[in-house]
Amino acid sequence: MINILRRKPADQSPRRLTLNILRHNPADPASVPQLQAYEIEEAEGMTLFIALNEIRATQDPSLQFDFVCRAGICGSCAMLIDGRPSLACRTLTRDLGKSITLAPLPFFELIGDLSVNTGKWMRGTSERLQTWIHNQTPISLNTLEERMEPELAEAIYELDRCIECGCCIAGCGTAQMREKFVGAVGLNKIARFRLDPRDNRSDDDFYELIGDDEGVFGCMSLLGCHDVCPKQLPLQTQIAYLRRKMAVIGFE
Amino acid sequence: MDVIHTDVLVIGGGLAGLRAALGAKKRGSKVIILSLVPPKRSHSAAAQGGMQASLGNTAKGAGDNEDIHFEDTVRGSDWGNDQEVARMFVHTAPKAVRELAGWGVPWNRVQAGPRDVIIDNQKVTLTEAEAAHGLITARDFGGTKKWRTCYVSDGTGHAMLYAVSDRTIAEGIPVHERMEAVSLIHDGQRCYGAIVRNLITGKLLAYVARATCIATGGFGRIYQSTTNAVINEGIGAAIALETGVVPLGNMEAVQFHPTAIFPAGILVTEGCRGDGGLLRDVDGHRFMPDYEPEKKELASRDVVARRMEAHIRSGKGASNRFGEHLWLDITQLGEAHINGKLREVKEICQNFLGIDPTKQWIPVRPAQHYSMGGVRTDAHGAARGLTGLFACGEAACWDLHGFNRLGGNSVAETVVAGMIVGEAIADFCKTPAGDMHVSTALVRDCWEQESARFSALAASRGTESASALLQRMQAIMSEKVGIVRNGEALTAAVDELKTLLLRSRDIGLRSSAPGANPELTAAWRVQKMLKLALCVTYGALQRTESRGAHFRDDFPRRDDAQWLKRTLAYWRDPDQRVPTLEYETLDVRHMELPPGWRGYGARDAVPHPDTERRENEVEQIRSRLGDAERQLIQQSLMPFRHLLPTHLRGLNARLEDHA
Numbered sequence: 001m002i003n004i005l006r007r008k009p010a011d012q013s014p015r016r017l018t019l020n021i022l023r024h025n026p027a028d029p030a031s032v033p034q035l036q037a038y039e040i041e042e043a044e045g046m047t048l049f050i051a052l053n054e055i056r057a058t059q060d061p062s063l064q065f066d067f068v069c070r071a072g073i074c075g076s077c078a079m080l081i082d083g084r085p086s087l088a089c090r091t092l093t094r095d096l097g098k099s100i101t102l103a104p105l106p107f108f109e110l111i112g113d114l115s116v117n118t119g120k121w122m123r124g125t126s127e128r129l130q131t132w133i134h135n136q137t138p139i140s141l142n143t144l145e146e147r148m149e150p151e152l153a154e155a156i157y158e159l160d161r162c163i164e165c166g167c168c169i170a171g172c173g174t175a176q177m178r179e180k181f182v183g184a185v186g187l188n189k190i191a192r193f194r195l196d197p198r199d200n201r202s203d204d205d206f207y208e209l210i211g212d213d214e215g216v217f218g219c220m221s222l223l224g225c226h227d228v229c230p231k232q233l234p235l236q237t238q239i240a241y242l243r244r245k246m247a248v249i250g251f252e
Numbered sequence: 253m254d255v256i257h258t259d260v261l262v263i264g265g266g267l268a269g270l271r272a273a274l275g276a277k278k279r280g281s282k283v284i285i286l287s288l289v290p291p292k293r294s295h296s297a298a299a300q301g302g303m304q305a306s307l308g309n310t311a312k313g314a315g316d317n318e319d320i321h322f323e324d325t326v327r328g329s330d331w332g333n334d335q336e337v338a339r340m341f342v343h344t345a346p347k348a349v350r351e352l353a354g355w356g357v358p359w360n361r362v363q364a365g366p367r368d369v370i371i372d373n374q375k376v377t378l379t380e381a382e383a384a385h386g387l388i389t390a391r392d393f394g395g396t397k398k399w400r401t402c403y404v405s406d407g408t409g410h411a412m413l414y415a416v417s418d419r420t421i422a423e424g425i426p427v428h429e430r431m432e433a434v435s436l437i438h439d440g441q442r443c444y445g446a447i448v449r450n451l452i453t454g455k456l457l458a459y460v461a462r463a464t465c466i467a468t469g470g471f472g473r474i475y476q477s478t479t480n481a482v483i484n485e486g487i488g489a490a491i492a493l494e495t496g497v498v499p500l501g502n503m504e505a506v507q508f509h510p511t512a513i514f515p516a517g518i519l520v521t522e523g524c525r526g527d528g529g530l531l532r533d534v535d536g537h538r539f540m541p542d543y544e545p546e547k548k549e550l551a552s553r554d555v556v557a558r559r560m561e562a563h564i565r566s567g568k569g570a571s572n573r574f575g576e577h578l579w580l581d582i583t584q585l586g587e588a589h590i591n592g593k594l595r596e597v598k599e600i601c602q603n604f605l606g607i608d609p610t611k612q613w614i615p616v617r618p619a620q621h622y623s624m625g626g627v628r629t630d631a632h633g634a635a636r637g638l639t640g641l642f643a644c645g646e647a648a649c650w651d652l653h654g655f656n657r658l659g660g661n662s663v664a665e666t667v668v669a670g671m672i673v674g675e676a677i678a679d680f681c682k683t684p685a686g687d688m689h690v691s692t693a694l695v696r697d698c699w700e701q702e703s704a705r706f707s708a709l710a711a712s713r714g715t716e717s718a719s720a721l722l723q724r725m726q727a728i729m730s731e732k733v734g735i736v737r738n739g740e741a742l743t744a745a746v747d748e749l750k751t752l753l754l755r756s757r758d759i760g761l762r763s764s765a766p767g768a769n770p771e772l773t774a775a776w777r778v779q780k781m782l783k784l785a786l787c788v789t790y791g792a793l794q795r796t797e798s799r800g801a802h803f804r805d806d807f808p809r810r811d812d813a814q815w816l817k818r819t820l821a822y823w824r825d826p827d828q829r830v831p832t833l834e835y836e837t838l839d840v841r842h843m844e845l846p847p848g849w850r851g852y853g854a855r856d857a858v859p860h861p862d863t864e865r866r867e868n869e870v871e872q873i874r875s876r877l878g879d880a881e882r883q884l885i886q887q888s889l890m891p892f893r894h895l896l897p898t899h900l901r902g903l904n905a906r907l908e909d910h911a
Binding site: 025026027028044045047056057058060061062063064066067068069070071072073074075076090092111112117118119120122123126127130131132133135139140141142143144145146147148149150153154156157160161163164193196198199 | 292293421604763
């Protein structure tokens, strides 16, 4: 898929790119949100990580954005790239047009320019959904570990791969209407712990956490989350499955 | 001035800091964690391939135990590490893996029966025991005698970080995110917490704590080409250095990872080679067996990285428009294996190189990867020089890794050291030394001093650019303080870094954005990073030998007679331009494993005069005890268990005990 979308590297002179960046500094009372254009010369293998750092180093040192791993694994740099929630660090400019529009991820608290406070929201969601293994048995450090079927371990990891980047929330119709909707990130976590035999919670317990319109019944199945998830998590299947399981509990 | 009080202040929200916080919290301490970023975004998440622990559940891990893990680790360190610490570590690593399993880490498991693997470019069928089915499995990694690296696909660090971070949420430990410790509050004797800058508002706060733990990771970003995340700037180590009383240990010991994708520097895991991947040159020739007939691609990282650079210098590098590189070939592992066990690697290759590693070779070249050096601590993580200050993880020089760390031992160190240091912090808080008599004037003075520094920098009309200084420093470090070093280049590097340090006092800002102006943050950090760069470079210049990752082509032999010692770098006077170096002797007479050949790499070390006598002693003890229990023999050679918290002293069960 990726190779089909990718343009051939130009044989001629490098492109001049225009990055239109939505800027706003909430710490500055005089700041008004506005698009600001920056021009740079495209380089071979340039990512938005490289482009934004070059702009900050050479043109505008006040520009705010977040990168950590710059390898597509930490989830820090999600933003709207030409309107679509994606990870900026692994987006190559050669896959984009000459004019690129960047905006901060919607829904989350704005820190400044392209930087948003996903961490605060994710911690709150984690506390609310109790996204940890619930098990009262003390862990024995000296004895053989509990056994687990290899396929089950792999199935748990499949859901454990979420990087809490916030793309699913930014792409979610329900989240636009219901501020407290837990989103695909929250529902996927419940699916992950539900699958894990080390977690002693029952479906009744999970129903208490997500059995309402702010949980799994709030989802309108628009599934923008599934389309934009940079880790290709099976969100569509997981949400549908959870909804069925929770509906059963609701009827009882 | 806002003052926040706590028992324990943990600076750093990666695996080491989180695990230490959990230990202290469990013992009843009030704990606050500071983190530059949301903790789940820490660089711990980037550990791909796995964590070493001698569970011995697999066919190729059978017979593994702490003794073998210990020897691999000491050999890997080129005898530069602390052997007592290595013993504490290998003993605790299996407990850490099992604890993490209880917290939800979906470790890959043993599938009983036959399975095809690639070993040394041959397809081999291994048969896993029925009795091992469902236990935690392991893969091969460099510099190890057994397959010992427990893993979760190639997202091991991610899975561990999420489990441990979720645990801290379960325990209600607050993490103050987007906070940076900018100096330690201390009186030259005791540490009382830190002055902290809010990276959203730019405000300075005082955190007053009975115990402070630095767990801020490594400092790879002083190099141009590094696998490290952009937040790995070493500021935690730098603020310890700037106290003037806390030394940084072995800063010249810097690891270069053989397989960073070229030129972006993003890591692809050692698991690629562990699972059967090969290194190839411009002709497609597999060259590592020519240099290392025994371990081949799976010698330790320092050796493989050095051989790769030498091979490129001999004219055998492939090249693209960015320069020369070599190839990592994992095509023989097959699509199913890569899609399942090396999926991050595949994603990285697709996203950053536009290639499919199931069909194409990956361009790689060694890049800076790990800082063996850091805040010098004792075996319990207490920092030298200041009571009440602790350090753990990559930020510390505990000193598990000496001059070269084995793959899979760092992510293991984070949690193991966290388990041990967290207890030590809790112990400290329960002793009279853990009580604190802090003067409000001291706290205010520290706050005002930092506040004045930031104001002065923000208002500076100096002529220097922070980003230009940073880029120059990074270029010097990669060119002159890299894999192959020598006196001439190091002298030139020290000279230029000294000039850059001087110039950094004249940085001027172009912007004055309210809030935490990123330009101000960068300007402030580069001054600290230059001091770290000087510790690395000056330490490397003075160390006239080659040991582990520190290789001098003008002093190519390991010299145990002169250099079996640890470098301690102090910055006592803020105006000094190079660190003051002192040395701490590693005592051969107490080593369980006296210095020898590593089993790979060069074998021409200059012996220490005590080595032969200690070898004889060890031999005598071993023959006297004959076939006694291995734990008893070990205890007679070098007792260590008394150094561990009591609940971590128990023996580790293995499948073979149950057979």
